[in-house]
Amino acid sequence: MNTQRAQEIINAPVMINVEYHGIPVYIQDVNEDDETVTIFPLDEMDNTQEVDLTGLVEVGP
Incomplete structure (x- = not known):
């Protein structure tokens, strides 16, 4: 991505x-x-992480 x-x-x-x-995130x-994003897993909203954009995948229609 x-x-x-990501901004869109x-x-x-x-x-x-x-x-x-493979983990659904927000x-x-x-x-x-530095082409990173701050995310959190949908089932762990308190677990924010800064990760590289290359690990993100848009899923579904």
């Missing part, structure tokens, strides 16, 4: 399904400087 698409997902009016290494913030 690239920074532009954050700004989308509906929830877009995204996974990080993208909280995009850091364009």
